[in-house]
Amino acid sequence: MVTEKLNIQIKRKFLIDLTKNEKLGLLLVTPLLIWLILVLLYPFIYVIFLSLFKRDPGSSIIQFKGLIYFYNLLFKDDIFWHSLLRSLYWTSGNVLVQFFFGILVALLLRQKFRGASFVRLWTIVPWITPVVVVILVWRWMINPTLGIVESLLRQAGFLQGYLNLLGNIKTVMITLIGIHTWRFFPFVSIIVLGRMLGIPEELYEAAKVDGASSLQRFLHITLPQLRGVLLTFLMLATVWTFTSFDTIFIMTGGGPVDVTTTLPILVYRRAFRTFQLNEAAALSLIMFLFTSIFMAIYIKLGVERDD
Amino acid sequence: MKKIFQKKLLLTLVITILLFALLSGIGASKETVELVLWHQESPPRRVEAFQKIIDRFNTEHPEIQVKQAPQSWGEIYPKLYASIEAGNPPDILFSIPDLTMAMKVIGAVTPVEDIVNEIESKYDMVDSQIAPYEYDDHIWAVPMWGMTHLLCFNEGVFDEEGISYPFNSWNELLEAGKKLTKDGKFGIGFPASQLMMTDQNVYNYMVTNNCEIFDKDGNVTLDSQKCVESFAFYDQLLDYAPPDVVTWFWGDSEMLFLAENIYTIQLFPSLAEWMKAEKEDKGPFNCMTIPYPEGGRDGAASYSNGATVFTKDPVRLEAIKTFLIYLHKPDVNGEWLSNWDAGVYLPITKASMESETFWSNEVVKYYEDIVKLQFAATEDGKLFGFEYAPQPVIGKIAGENLLGQMAGRLAVDQMTAEEVVKWGADMIRAWQEEMK
Numbered sequence: 001m002v003t004e005k006l007n008i009q010i011k012r013k014f015l016i017d018l019t020k021n022e023k024l025g026l027l028l029v030t031p032l033l034i035w036l037i038l039v040l041l042y043p044f045i046y047v048i049f050l051s052l053f054k055r056d057p058g059s060s061i062i063q064f065k066g067l068i069y070f071y072n073l074l075f076k077d078d079i080f081w082h083s084l085l086r087s088l089y090w091t092s093g094n095v096l097v098q099f100f101f102g103i104l105v106a107l108l109l110r111q112k113f114r115g116a117s118f119v120r121l122w123t124i125v126p127w128i129t130p131v132v133v134v135i136l137v138w139r140w141m142i143n144p145t146l147g148i149v150e151s152l153l154r155q156a157g158f159l160q161g162y163l164n165l166l167g168n169i170k171t172v173m174i175t176l177i178g179i180h181t182w183r184f185f186p187f188v189s190i191i192v193l194g195r196m197l198g199i200p201e202e203l204y205e206a207a208k209v210d211g212a213s214s215l216q217r218f219l220h221i222t223l224p225q226l227r228g229v230l231l232t233f234l235m236l237a238t239v240w241t242f243t244s245f246d247t248i249f250i251m252t253g254g255g256p257v258d259v260t261t262t263l264p265i266l267v268y269r270r271a272f273r274t275f276q277l278n279e280a281a282a283l284s285l286i287m288f289l290f291t292s293i294f295m296a297i298y299i300k301l302g303v304e305r306d307d
Numbered sequence: 308m309k310k311i312f313q314k315k316l317l318l319t320l321v322i323t324i325l326l327f328a329l330l331s332g333i334g335a336s337k338e339t340v341e342l343v344l345w346h347q348e349s350p351p352r353r354v355e356a357f358q359k360i361i362d363r364f365n366t367e368h369p370e371i372q373v374k375q376a377p378q379s380w381g382e383i384y385p386k387l388y389a390s391i392e393a394g395n396p397p398d399i400l401f402s403i404p405d406l407t408m409a410m411k412v413i414g415a416v417t418p419v420e421d422i423v424n425e426i427e428s429k430y431d432m433v434d435s436q437i438a439p440y441e442y443d444d445h446i447w448a449v450p451m452w453g454m455t456h457l458l459c460f461n462e463g464v465f466d467e468e469g470i471s472y473p474f475n476s477w478n479e480l481l482e483a484g485k486k487l488t489k490d491g492k493f494g495i496g497f498p499a500s501q502l503m504m505t506d507q508n509v510y511n512y513m514v515t516n517n518c519e520i521f522d523k524d525g526n527v528t529l530d531s532q533k534c535v536e537s538f539a540f541y542d543q544l545l546d547y548a549p550p551d552v553v554t555w556f557w558g559d560s561e562m563l564f565l566a567e568n569i570y571t572i573q574l575f576p577s578l579a580e581w582m583k584a585e586k587e588d589k590g591p592f593n594c595m596t597i598p599y600p601e602g603g604r605d606g607a608a609s610y611s612n613g614a615t616v617f618t619k620d621p622v623r624l625e626a627i628k629t630f631l632i633y634l635h636k637p638d639v640n641g642e643w644l645s646n647w648d649a650g651v652y653l654p655i656t657k658a659s660m661e662s663e664t665f666w667s668n669e670v671v672k673y674y675e676d677i678v679k680l681q682f683a684a685t686e687d688g689k690l691f692g693f694e695y696a697p698q699p700v701i702g703k704i705a706g707e708n709l710l711g712q713m714a715g716r717l718a719v720d721q722m723t724a725e726e727v728v729k730w731g732a733d734m735i736r737a738w739q740e741e742m743k
Contacts, residue, residue: 056413056414059413059414072741143551144549144550144551145491145493145549145550145551145563145568146563146566146568162550164550164551166551166554167550167551167552167553167554167718167719168550168719169719169721172554251554252554253500253501253502253554253556254501255500255501255553255554255715256499256500256501256553256554256715256718256719257501257553257712257715257716257719257721258712269706269707271385272384272385272388273384273706273707273708274702274703274706274707275384275388275409275702275706277388
């Protein structure tokens with residue numbers, strides 16, 4: 001009896017002796033699986049191959065290089081460490097500020113007021129506007145000589161000379177974080193708001209009866225209820241921001257003087273400007289390692305929470 | 308009855324298919340060669356102007372059919388690599404010397420000296436345009452057109468301010484920059500961002516001061532005293548440029564120039580745009596050659612754009628030869644380049660420089676003096692890293708926009724001219740070591 005059960009289990013595991021429905025299910029997911037293999041698995045394996053083997057495009061000569069590209073990046077390449085630090089600065093800055101403004105705006109939008117639905121709808125506009133449009137408009141708005149921001153400040157007498165937010169190595173990264181945050185925090189707000197609206201009103205009423213202040217209600221009711229959503233946001237935002245390329249590339253191209261050269265910008269430069277495909281592949285895998293670590297931390301936090 | 312009809316229908320279908328296949332075979336036996344040409348001049352009006360020339364060629368040469376596939380400079384590098392990797396590169400690519408060199412290094416390029424020699428003997432090509440493609444005993448691209456930097460200025464403002472031109476020294480340029488920088492306007496409009504356009508701008512002050520990246524023997528000489536002077540001068544010029552030059556992109560400087568926000572720029576002038584601006588009471592605009600200091604020489608950043616060939620098939624090579632020679636026919640060449648973007652694209656054979664079709668173009672006619680100046684500047688034109696036999700590391704220097712990075716470091720006051728040339732030279736030496 002036990003052997004028979006085991007046999008059935010083995011057969012099912014290796015997709016033999018399936019029911020009609022199971023076969024149909026398998027058939028239906030096959031195109032998706034093939035697609036995923038083609039667009040995810042194959043490129044991933046190829047990147048691993050490129051990071052270990054040297055082969056020039058169009059050439060059939062393949063040389064095994066071991067971990068030399070990783071070694072060179074980690075121990076001989078100053079720009080790698082510089083870019084890694086810039087990436088961490090960029091990611092942490094964005095996630096923290098988006099987190100703060102996202103919750104703040106969600107709290108405001110949760111209030112009942114006239115036109116609340118309209119405001120909630122319009123909050124999402126920066127996020128749904130194509131990124132190139134947003135960035136180019138910002139780029140011109142803060143242009144030191146022709147932009148409206150500096151022009152207004154100058155006319156109002158608040159500014160002598162130029163702020164030059166993008167051209168100044170001290171302000172450029174903060175400016176980019178500000179613009180990126182402006183674009184993404186509505187997404188956080190809407191997600192958080194959705195969860196907030198699901199928190200039973202009775203909890204707040206009971207707390208009020210017990211004499212809890214607004215801050216106490218936020219800390220002891222709202223925040224614990226939001227924990228799951230916020231954890232998901234933290235995971236997504238960290239990975240998205242760490243790997244984001246478009247905002248920086250369109251705004252500054254990684255400059256001035258590498259101040260905004262994050263790892264994705266460096267990967268692009270290595271792969272498509274100087275054709276160091278092997279180095280770029282090694283860099284990509286290091287980035288993958290970092291994002292995996294972020295994911296592992298958040299998943300662990302999530303599991304602990306569930307426990 | 309119905310069955311007979313079905314059988315007849317089936318028979319007719321089979322015969323039609325067979326006939327179609329047979330006729331296609333006969334068509335194929337004529338051996339029409341289809342050539343795919345990639346270029347990076349993708350604005351619609353340029354594509355349209357080029358298509359007219361291609362259509363005429365295809366009609367005159369029915370055995371060859373050329374198809375253009377416009378790309379962009381932003382994506383040409385990855386696309387080209389991917390196409391070579393997939394074993395499906397274009398037959399012809401309109402390229403620049405460092406891109407050709409990068410492709411040549413991986414063994415993807417076919418030498419074309421037979422085509423160049425034939426064009427040279429028929430139409431007399433400007434030597435400086437062949438030089439960047441001639442190394443390792445071969446010529447690696449067929450020069451198609453030239454692009455040469457000039458120092459362009461707002462003549463109207465210069466006249467108002469009593470600034471005389473052309474400049475005879477670097478100092479005169481610096482003085483003009485100083486005088487014109489006031490009331491939110493800037494005398495100098497040179498970039499310092501990490502882009503190829505900055506490399507070109509900086510190089511103007513290197514070549515005119517005999518500052519070279521490499522000497523004849525291939526030694527790195529970027530940290531020479533001449534180069535210190537060149538970078539120190541560029542640094543001084545940036546004092547009279549807008550503060551955001553470190554983040555400029557392509558087109559920013561010309562846009563600000565035509566908006567009369569900056570008064571001098573260095574570029575390949577798009578004269579048709581100038582004409583439009585002048586009709587709106589801007590300018591007038593004019594150009595001069597790049598000034599040079601005492602002991603310096605005439606020169607400017609000059610790109611020879613060449614047709615790089617990837618196929619090794621003799622039949623296709625013959626078709627490519629026919630097409631490229633056709634494009635160099637003076638009447639065709641003059642019409643093509645003047646309509647493409649007058650002022651940006653220059654004929655590079657003596658015959659085309661005198662062609663009626665070139666000079667009859669409305670814009671060329673209007674800016675005749677500037678175009679003639681460009682022809683003269685092209686003779687002295689150089690390209691960084693290609694002054695002598697090019698070093699393999701030049702691909703890295705161009706790809707990293709090293710000269711642009713150096714200018715950026717000066718602009719944000721991170722380094723002095725002495726420090727920046729040393730930094731640049733050390734970078735090149737390190738890359739050379741890496742490549743070994």
